Amino acid sequence: MKKLMLLAATSAAVLTMAAPAFAQNVLTISSEQTTTFVRNFNPFGQTSARFTTLHFIYEPLVVFNRLNGNEPHFRLAESFELADDLMSITFTLREGLKWSDGEALTADDIIFTYDYIAKFPALDFISVTQQLNSVEKVDDRTVRFNLKEANSLIANTIVDMPIVPEHIWASIEDPVTFANETPVASGPMTEITRFTPNVYEQCRNPHYWDNDNLAVDCLRMPQLADNPQVLAALAEGSLDWATSFIPDIDNTFVAKDPEHHKYWFTPSSLVSLQMSQVSPDENARKAYTDVNFRRALSMIIDRQTIVDIAGYGYPLVNGDPSGLGELYASFGNPEVKAQFGQYGEFNYDAGVALLDEAGYVDADNDGFRDNPDGSKLEIDFMVPNGWTDWIDAVQISMETMQQAGLNVKMSTPEAAVWTAALISGEYSMTLNALASAADPYFPYIRSYNPDDFGKSRFTAPHWSSEEVSKLLSEYKQSKDPATRKTAMDKIQLIIAEALPIVPLYNSPSFYEYNTKRFTGWADAENPKYSPVVSNANPARVLQLLDLDPVAQ
Incomplete structure (x- = not known):
């Protein structure tokens, strides 16, 4: 209790001294x-850019609403049209768009951005x-993207790439390391x-362009190092909006001010x-590339205990070897459970038996299992410092x-170090999270696309399959529900059999x-x-934009 009070006092002091004079x-x-905090607002940066860079500084062309059937909310773009043959898509910008320095935002900036990421492939994180x-x-407001192959879902990908101003970025010699400390951008909060x-x-x-609907003058971001510090600031009432694992949230947060403290x-x-x-650990790599090791490990892990203790019962167990689980139940292939479901269930004895059968035994009598060839197997289980629910998991x-x-053994580096290691593949074992989407195509392509290796932490295992890539292409190239279902069913079976994660x-x-202080929040009654x-949430x-200040 004393620790929580101290954290609350520290957080309150930071928040109070941070108050802007005129906002x-x-x-x-x-x-x-x-x-x-390091001053970096490079929208292409995956490890060092501040988390308020995308969306708030660089607004997307369109925001797709995954909670409502992928409904488009048009932002910089006023419309888009996919060609009947799915080989091109045309976006039309709103009229009169400007960058935050007053320069016109036109189709030329979109053309420049895509030429730019082609010139500097490291920027193309998607x-x-x-x-x-x-x-x-x-024309000045319209851009056509011509595709290499038919793609019914390409709009969702294109809108994830931030558009940058040509008159600023054209002179940047090394955009990969450019910190962009004073951004010129398109979003609601750029200064x-x-x-x-x-x-x-x-x-x-x-x-x-949408200032008439913006009632918030400024965002204030206090530096908070971990979940307990976020909880302290929330409980004290200094934070308006947060995303954090909060243990026993009804008692630790809501009960402090039931009228105003909310969550969903x-x-x-x-x-x-x-x-x-x-x-880079050759011995660990031998085990990790062996599907029998991955299957045995999966059966040894007690998911329900993780959910109940580390997650305080908030998460939903997902033992689906295809990875889809209940969230994508409408896309699920029942053959996955029939053929491979046992590998997603907690069965300690079966997992141990599979390790024995696969040759992972204690060859040198040091008390630890070795690889089948006798080489030592030492596992570094890495998780970001301060992510308390993951550390418990x-x-x-x-x-x-x-x-x-x-x-x-466990190691706990800073989140930026952890992210860089996952992007490069230079780690041993970790937990990783992948945001949900309206269609399972997106988690699959984000996880197993070899073109993203070295660019995204979501491809951290660096596993790919030519057959999966081929089927994903078939899926996105078709409008026919039956064709798409056949492809998705096959993808699930391949993933479930290989169990790459x-x-x-x-x-x-x-x-x-x-x-x-503010109203207009989305909640369970108004989702x-x-x-x-x-x-990760555009x-x-x-x-x-929906927030309104409470009259004081």
Whole structure:
């Protein structure tokens, strides 16, 4: 209790001293946990950019609402049209768009952005350029994307690439390392009015096209290092909007101010145990590339205990070897459970027996299992520092792994170090999360697309299959439900048999908010979109625009 009070006092002090002098309506949020803020607003950055860069500084062309059948909410674009043959898609910008410095935002900026990421492939963190034959200007407000192959879902991919101003970025010699400390951008909150390692403020874009609907003047981001610090700030009432795992939330947060302290959790990200198949540890790599090892490990993990203890019962167990689980039940292939379901169920004895059968025995009598060739197997289970629910999940997983004779230890680097390791594949074992989508095509392509290796942490295992890639192409190229179902059924069976990741549970979308200073929040009674303030959720810009200050 004393620790919580101290954290609350510390958080309150940071939040109080951070108050901007002239802003009338200031929204205080926590969208990332870090020990210090580094001034970086590069929208292409996957490891060092601040989490308020995408969506709030660089607005998407369109936001697709996964909670409402992928309904498009048009932002910079006023429309798009997919060709009948699915070989091109045309976006039309709103009239009169401007960058935050007052320069016109036109089709030329879109053309420049796509030429730019083709010139600097490291910027293309969604591998969209490899799907395009060309990008052509139709007129000052209209751009046509010509595709290499038919793709009924290409709009969802294109809108994930931020558009940058040609008159700023054309002169940047090294855009990969460019910190973009004073961004010129398109979103509602572009002006960095204060920046310190402990807090920064991001205020309204004077030329934002939708300013009439924006009632928030500034965002304030206090530096909070971990879940307990976020909880302290929430309980104290200083945060308006946060995304964090909060243990026993009804007692630790809601009970402090039942009238104003609210939350809404919906099943979302798949959390899975992942092993790098390109790990620099040669001995670990031998085990991780063996499907029998992965299957045995999956059976040794007690998912329900992880959900009940580490997750306080919030998550939903996902033992589906295909990874889809209940979230995508309408797409599920029942043959997955019939053929491979046993590998997603907790069966400690069967898991141990499979390790024995596959040759993972203690060859040198040191008390730990070795690889079938006798080489030592030492596992570094990595999880970001401060992510307390994941740390607890790893510790629970390690208990049965160690009981089974595996030599496994935990390491807790900073989140940025962890992210970089997952992108490169230079790690041993970890937990990873993948955001949900309206269609299972997206989690599959984001996880197993070899074009994304070295660009995205979502491909951390560095596993791919030519057959899966081929079937995913067939799926996106067809409008016919029967054709798409056949392809998706086959994909699930391939994934379930190979088990490249070990699904554990679907984490809820953690969304906490305070109605004392602002109204207009999405909730279970009004589930208009996902309101989570995470940088993985483009719909957060919709929530920002719906907020209204409470009259004081």
